[in-house]
Amino acid sequence: MDLPPLFHDWFAQRGWSVHPHQQAMLDRADAPALLLIAPTGGGKTLAGFLPTLAELADGGHAGLHTLYVSPLKALAADIKRNLGTPIEEMGLPIRVEDRTGDTSATAKKRQRADPPHILLTTPESLALLTSYEDAPRIFAGLQRIVVDEIHALAESKRGDQLMLALSRLQALCPDLRRVGLSATVEDPGAIARGLACHPDPCEILYADPGPAADISMLVTDERPPWAGGNARYSIPAVLEQVKQHKTTLIFHNTRAQAEIFFHNLWLANDTDLPIGIHHGSLDRDQRMKVEAAMVRGDLRAIVCTGSLDLGIDWGDVDLVIQIGAPKNVKRLIQRIGRANHRYNAPSKALLVPANRFEVVECVAALEAARENDLDGDPKGPGPRDVLCQHILIRACAGPFDADALYAEVRTVGAYADLTRAEFDDCLEFCATGGYALQAYDRWKRLLSRDGLWQLRDPRASRDIRMNIGTIQDTDTLKVRLKGAYKPLGEIEEGFAAQLTQGDTFLIGGEIVRYEGLREVSVEVTRRADKPPKIATFAGTKFATSTQLSQRILRMFQQDRWPELPAHTAEWLHLQREISHMPQADRILVESFPHDGRAHTCFYGFAGRNAQQTLGLLLTKRMEEEGLDPLGFVSTDYATLVWGLQPVPDPAPLFDEAAMRDGFADWLAGNAVMKRTFRASATIAGLIQRNLPQARKSGRQATFSSDILYDTLSKYDPDHLMLQITREEALRGLVDFGRIEELLTRTAGRVDHVTLTRPTPLAAPLLLEAGRIPVAGAGRERLMEETAARLMQDAGIADL
Amino acid sequence: MNAYDFTFCNQRLSALPSGALWWPARRLLCVSDLHLCKSDRVARRSGQMLPPYETAETLARLSADVARTDPATVVCLGDSFDDLNAALSISDKDAETIATLQAGRDWIWIVGNHDPGPVEFAGSHLGEYSALVLTFRHIAGAGPDISGHYHPKHGIPGAGAARPCFMFDESRLILPAYGAYTGGLHATDPVIARLFGPKPCAILTGRKAICVPVRPSGLRARSGRSRGNRP
Structure with a gap:
């Protein structure tokens, strides 16, 4: 496929040329499945959208044309903004809208009645859309689906849920073409097999990986402590780095560590550098404020967690600091890609071990990164709890034939080997609870009537829809300042239960004082007069990968350790x-x-x-x-x-x-x-x-x-x-x-x-x-x- | 036995680690809030299909306590059934278990808020029951009395999750919920705490019944309601 002249002019005006991988995507626009592997910031999102923009340029398409799915709501909003520029400047007759958990009910209703050409959404919102009885009408005319950051989705059940939803869409729209956009991964073939409609092949395109990253360990005068994860000793050195760079991202492995580090950074920040914090337990408005400040270039550093792992375009980040051993080389490389997003210059990154053992771990990770030895564990077969949810979602959309649904599910790579007996177990579970003791004859959730399965009580669809999703939120309570409506963020219920009046804890970098529970939120004031207890968040604790652990064990067998700082070698x-x-x-x-x-x-x-x-x-x-x-x-x-x-x-x-x-x-x-x-x-x-x-x-x-x-x-x-x-x-x-x-x-x-x-x-x-x-x-x-x-x-x- | 013996209203009583109360002088066994057939009621009301084994499990525990103590009288202190409809839906096997347990004993069903009327089982159906100086009713009233209803639970700081517990002081004894599918309310929750004087004790159930004082602390309550922020 060639780009219409309009596009060439626009590229020329901006002094851009089409990247080879973007052209390759255009050339293979008709492929039923296509996976692009590109480093962070390689223009891969535009590569994914160019064929859509070209196909829609003549204004001949009515209804939905392309679905874009990303793991983050924020990414959908970001893409909407980025797509706005070419569409506006070229005057393309294309309507782009996003649909996530944050979209208003009115807007959602309108989108169902009159879908835009391009809909930007998340796996959960997409699954919800497929549960409506009018799903065939909503998706009529759908041509392409672009799955962004597919490597991140593929690691969790969200990816399985998404691929099951795709099998449904493929049944509704047989000509649907699938495009996956991925960061560098250890096994692109596995991602490709997961993306394609099984057993179709899926071609993989590789973008130029760019120059090798410049990674090293931050050397400090002070020695890292023996244990713990807060890396407090490194604060002066980190501040010095922030001063020397335009914008620094400071990644942490857990939210609690990010909070403590941010707090300590503030205490040491005597030149009042503008520094923000961003993690998943902060209130959405707070996060958006930080994101906006960052896009404007107002912040010199952001202390963050995995919530900034994925490809939102943050502008001029010129340094990435990883606090704590990276645990996983693949994620380290993806994080490093966040620096020098736009320029063809090497990304610059510093690792900061939080304790003595992590010094060894960081050195091992540096070696692995230099050798581009990525780690990862092969995925098991498609999880059956997600399949159960899929069956219930399918039932919400109307009566279905079990044979047809089984065939559909097996087009998903992860479920290709699902046996009929396994499928029937899941169906039985959805219908009757699947207990050895048949107790729910009268209260079955699904019934088979005239050979079609359906909800016994259609009102059950409301509960099923409210439970869509595979992300496990622990029980959390909102934290509000006394008398204020806006929450500051959330803490885990278990942590809240330990608090007594007067206790203090950290949230969003400030110390607050616990006053009591009000309805289902935690009331706090700013009258903090005690050192903070530490907020405990669920934030995933990553385990060091098998490959990295093996590397450390190999290092241990050396006679001497010249690559380690003297204190650690001793x-x-x-x-x-x-x-x-x-x-x-x-x-x-x-x-x-x-x-x-x-x-x-x-x-x-x-x-x-x-x-x-x-x-x-x-x-x-x-x-x-x-x-x-x-x-x-x-x-x-x-x-x-x-x-x-x-x-x-x-x-x-x-x-x-x-x-x-x-x-x-x-x-x-x-x-x-x-x-x-x-x-x-x-x-x-x-x-x-x-x-x-x-x-x-x-x-x-x-x-x-x-x-x-x-x-x-x-x-x-x-x-x-x-x-x-x-x-x-x-x-x-x-x-x-x-x-x-x-x-x-x-x-x-x-x-x-x-x-x-x-x-x-x-x-x-x-x-x-x-x-x-x-x-x-x-x-x-x-x-x-x-x-x-x-x-x-x-x-x-x-x- | 891992029971905890204590004195209430001049009577020696024994708190069994299962959550049942044993009164040796009268050979009386008392259990509260069995909530039998809860899964049936939940399925009927919300469509949620919980594992339908809680009735069998609760009755198995009760059978074990009955076998161990061989009581002359069994008092079920209300909310024995999750609702009156549920009492009708009980399986033949579970109904047989109840009949077997009842054979040769006085069986007293105290009405509760979940089962406010008589159920289809043998035994006496009473609003409350008195023997010697002790009065048994579902919801604590003018004391001294022995009641259930609140499902108290309590934990020893630093020793893991809260467990269902008995709670008592000189004028009141509240039993833990005995049923398999029952949650609990913290012993320090104002709703429970206000029923007691300043120094109640809790007897934790589990492997062994363990008695601890309950320190009043309105602020640690986490009942999910607005009263939590009042001292």
Whole structure:
């Protein structure tokens, strides 16, 4: 396809030329599926839209032509603004609108009646659109769908939901062409297979990756601390960098860390540099203010989290600082791409390790980045909780034929191998709950009438629509200044519950004082007179990737570490002298007394989540052995357990069969599993998160989903929701897959070192936050002692 | 047994770790807020299909307590059924379990706000029941009395999630909800706290019944209603 002359003139006027990859996209505009891999800022969004603009230039198309889907609402708004320029300047007869959770009800209604040519939306809003009975009319004439940042969507269930929605659209519009836009990834083929209508092929185009990035570790006079994640020591050096650059993005791995860092940065900011903060728990208006200030170039630095990972055009960012080890090389590269977005100059980035171990991690990540050794784990098959939701969404749109829906679902790459029996289980779950005990004959959600499945009570569609989506929001409460309407942001309910009047915490970089609960929001004032407690946010804690962990283990085998700063190299030498360096094919275990308790440190290098699970499994085994474990703490590389008895021989604890048996038992009673269950049960529609009026009902009426999990495990252990929960447990928060990998690579080779004091590598874990108590005999004993003491104190012990 | 023995109105009572109350002198077992057939009511009212096993689970727990104590009298302290319709929808198997439990004992159903009328089961249906100095009713009234209704729960700071609990002082005893699908209200919530004097105690259920004093702290209440911000 050639660009109409109008476009050439416009490009020429601006002194631009069409990039080769943009021309390639035009040449293949008719391909049924096409994936473009381009670095951040490579003009990939325009490349995605050029064919649409060209096809719409003559004004001959009526109705919707192109759907644009992105993971962020903000991105949709940003694209709308960016598309406005060429459309206006060329006078193209094209209407562009966005539709997200923020769009007004009136605008949404109008869009359904009279869709624009280009609709910019999110996976959730698109799924909602397909649930309407008039979906065939809304999507009539749809030609193209552009999925932006498809690499980000592909990592989560949002991508699965989107691809299921696409299968529906493809059935409504057989000529629909699919375009994916992706940042650099380790396996483009996997993304392409996910994008195409299975089994169609999908061609992959590569844009020029540009010059290699200029990445290094920030060297400071002060040494990084032994533990923790706030990198406070680096504040003066970071401020100095901000002064030397035009605009700096300061990325953090978690929201809480971003808040603390921002707070400390402000305290040290004696030249009053304009610095903002941006993360997902801040109120939308607050975030938009920061975004607008940034676009205007008013800010010199923005402290942020993953909420700025994706391609919003921020203008003149010339430095990216990553605080804390990047955990994952792929994400590091994508973040670095945020600098020098527009220019063909190398991106400049600095890594700031938050603690001593992260120095090693940062150096390993730098090496991997230089070698462009990207990491990632292959995705499993399409999750069935998302399929359940898809079936319910399909039912909202009207009666459907099960055979046709099954065929449609199998056109989605991730579900290509879904068996009919698996599909029928999901359908049965949606219809009757899928219980071994048939209890809901009268209250079925779906009925089969004349061979077509439909909602028994069409009013149920309201609840189903309100529950669309796969993003798990933890229960949060809005934070408002007393007397103000506008919220400052949100905090987790669990955190709010710990607060008493007068307590202070950080939100949006300011310290506020907790005054009380009002309706369902937290009331605060600015009368802060105490140092802040730290706001806890759900913000994902990433585990260090398998590839990066392996790289660190390889580094540990070197004789010397010239690439590491002296303080860190000395630390490792000392470890080697006193104990051993951990090895990839052996498990190192160190035992030592500390603070009156027996401590044992297990080096698994399996990533934070798997080490956490390992901690739960090991303490369970230790409980059985009568070692009275009291608690444990995990990092990406090790788990430290303390208890009343020392561990005489750790090798049997790692017995593979016992470990797997233990895992199966332990699944039944574990809190992380319960959280996993809750997430899947919510997606599949067993638990409703937005039940109308739910907020009004009293507390007594609501009970925890943990109870449902316990009951199902006991009475219906093969229920679909439990099958799904077990599948999920191999990845994500439980990450048992990496424990399997650990057991395989070490094959029972355990080295046990017994010492009289903590070792250099274990010592930082003693300072680590996030200690988890073990609910065992030891704990029960301590709890009784506490209760007895409280009764004694109250003078009622003899009651 | 992991029960907690205490004195209330000069009677020695035993709080079982399951949440049942045992009065050895009268061989009387009391349970509150069973909310049997809750999943049926939820399905009927909202279309949500919860795992339909809570009735079997609740009755299994009750059977275990009955087997262990062999009571002469069982008092169900109201909200035994999630509503009166639910009482009709109970499965034959669960109805049989109830009949078996009732055999050879006095069985007293106290009416609750969820089950305000008589149900289709044997036993006496009463608004309240008195024996010696103790009065049993669903919602706490002019004390001293033993009641349910509020589903109190409490936790020991630093020792994990809150558990359903008994709450008592010299003039009032409130039982935890015994049913499988029941939530709870914090013992410090003003709605519960105002029923007690300044020094109530909670007996936590779980593996072992554990007694702790409840410190009044209106501010820690998180009932989701506006009263939380008042001291």
